[in-house]
Amino acid sequence: MILKIENLNKSFGSLKVLENIEFKIKRGEKITFLGPSGCGKTTLLRIIAGLEKYSGKVKKSFKKVGYIFQEPRLIPWKTVYENLKFVGKDDQKIKEVLISLDLFQFKDYYPAKLSGGMNQRINLARALIVKPEILLLDEPFSSLDIHIKWKLINDINAQIKNRKITTILVTHDIKEAISLSDRILILSNRPAKIIKEFITNEINEFFLEKEVIKLWGDKYV
Ligand SMILES: Nc1ncnc2c1ncn2[C@@H]1O[C@H](COP(=O)(O)OP(=O)(O)OP(=O)(O)O)[C@@H](O)[C@H]1O
Numbered sequence: 001m002i003l004k005i006e007n008l009n010k011s012f013g014s015l016k017v018l019e020n021i022e023f024k025i026k027r028g029e030k031i032t033f034l035g036p037s038g039c040g041k042t043t044l045l046r047i048i049a050g051l052e053k054y055s056g057k058v059k060k061s062f063k064k065v066g067y068i069f070q071e072p073r074l075i076p077w078k079t080v081y082e083n084l085k086f087v088g089k090d091d092q093k094i095k096e097v098l099i100s101l102d103l104f105q106f107k108d109y110y111p112a113k114l115s116g117g118m119n120q121r122i123n124l125a126r127a128l129i130v131k132p133e134i135l136l137l138d139e140p141f142s143s144l145d146i147h148i149k150w151k152l153i154n155d156i157n158a159q160i161k162n163r164k165i166t167t168i169l170v171t172h173d174i175k176e177a178i179s180l181s182d183r184i185l186i187l188s189n190r191p192a193k194i195i196k197e198f199i200t201n202e203i204n205e206f207f208l209e210k211e212v213i214k215l216w217g218d219k220y221v
Contacts, residue, residue, distance in 0.1 A: 001061060002027040002134060002166050003048065008056035010043055016191040017043050021056070023185060023194060025166060027133075032169040032177040034212070035187030036219035041170035042070075044192065045136045048168065062166070066127030066135040070142055072119035074111040080122050081107040088129035097125045101155060117148030121155065128159060135160060137169040141176060153179050174208050186212065189219050 001024050008021040017040040025031055035041045046052040049065055074083050080103065084094045098104040101121050111119050120140055127135060137156070141149040157180065160167050169180050177184050178200055186196040195215055198208065213220050 001025070001059075002029075003061070004057075004059040005048075006057040006059075008044075008047065008054055008058065010040070010047065010052070010054045018047075018054075019191040019193045021192070021194060025168070027061075027166055028164050029183065030160065030167045030169075030181045031183045031185060032171060032181040033185050033187055034171060034174065034177045035192055036172055036189055036216045039187050039190045040192035041172075041187065042138055045138050045168065045170055048134075049136055062133040064130050064132045064134075066130060066132030066165075068120070068123050068127050068135070068137050068140040070139045072111070072116070072123045074119060074122060074126070076111055079108050079110055080114075083111070083122060084126055084129055087126055093129060097128050100159070101125050115148070117144050117152060120144060120152055124152070124156060124159070128163070131163075132165060134166045134168065137167060137180075139171050139173075141171075141173070156180065174205055174212060178203075178205055178208065184208070186215055189216065 003025045006022050008018055010018040021044065033041055033044060043052060047054045047058060049067055075086065078086065081094065088094055095104065098107055101124065103121060103125055106114060106118065141152060144152065169176065171177055181200050184198045184200055185194050187193065188195045196211065
């Protein structure tokens with residue numbers, strides 16, 4: 001087990017965001033938390049990454065985490081190469097990751113000169129450079145055009161398969177959930193509770209959409 005969470009609760013002042021969250025993830029597993037907007041998905045990932053206080057038990061058997069945020073958070077005055085150098089010192093490793101993501105030819109560009117999709121690929125490269133045992137993906141496709149989004153999903157799937165990385169995606173998008181996970185845990189409206197769980201192989205998009213409409217009501221868009 002790479003992560004085990006029991007009786008996790010989180011509030012910001014009087015706003016209750018997470019309620020009695022309990023789950024386990026095996027090493028190498030890909031899971032998605034599918035939840036409506038504003039239910040507490042980012043907060044859950046931030047707790048797993050060690051960036052947020054909480055009450056309950058979070059038992060982690062990993063040290064290296066890769067985190068991909070909704071918006072690419074690259075340092076604007078550093079080139080692609082320098083952005084990666086900032087987190088990983090090994091030139092050979094940087095080169096290998098850039099080549100594996102078809103980014104090597106852009107190594108001397110500044111982020112502003114590249115598209116949103118390219119910036120997110122660089123973000124992925126930056127997350128992979130630390131050789132993460134677990135990759136946390138916080139709606140990384142939300143600002144991307146549809147075809148760029150699917151290219152990035154394919155890239156992520158190939159990379160996590162090759163490197164056998166455990167992944168946790170949070171999203172409100174059914175297709176993303178199905179494309180990137182072995183298991184889908186459905187979160188309720190805020191405060192987020194786990195209300196249902198599916199094995200991705202056993203369902204399809206249409207079935208999941210019906211379930212989500214039932215569970216989220218008018219929060220489903
Ligand atoms: N640091 C904070 N202080 C106070 N409230 C916060 C803080 N962080 C998040 N919240 C609130 O907690 C709730 C859950 O936020 P969170 O970002 O975790 O949800 P989400 O499901 O990721 O949202 P979205 O789908 O919009 O990205 C929101 O109402 C948000 O305003």
